[in-house]
Amino acid sequence: MRRLGELEAEIMDRLWTWGHPATVREIVDDLNRTRPVAYTTVMTVADILHTKGMLRREKSGRAWLYDPICSRESYTAALMRDALGENPNPSGALVRLVEQMSPDEVAALRRALRAAGSRSER
Structure with a gap:
């Protein structure tokens, strides 16, 4: 298994810590408390993590809810x-x-x- 990149690790860390699915907006808002990051950047990285099999996603209205596949x-x-x-x-x-x-x-x-x-x- 390849080691996660910096932003990938930050996203996964939040989802593991929170223990519930989250939208890109929730992740972006939390990340922006410590450093600026664009919504589209987090959306792209979450999609990459989904493609890699690290996150599952489910549609919730117009947004995707992301949830870790592994602990x-x-x-x-x-x-x-x-x-x-x-x-x-x-x-x-x-x-x-x-x-x-x-x-x-x-x-x-x-x-x-x-x-x-x-x-x-x-």
Whole structure:
């Protein structure tokens, strides 16, 4: 999975955070609180995200409502999986990653590994 561009990531972040479908107008209005961005630019990027399979859209009156197809966690996991798959030494990359993690992150990883292990034992 390809990493999102800056505006793509900002749009997805808002939709993931909000947890409900939104129109381009809602996204533009929120983005414009921190930086100017044109409606047509956001509309184009939302359409690109739809074409890439990141957003679903449904007509609501004259506007489209956009909603993420995958969760933030699923997107992040796919990026990490791709990065490991591209590395000729995935074990070494995992060791380096864990070395850079905080104790809380390591604890979360341990919990995730236990949870995944218990699911695979079923």
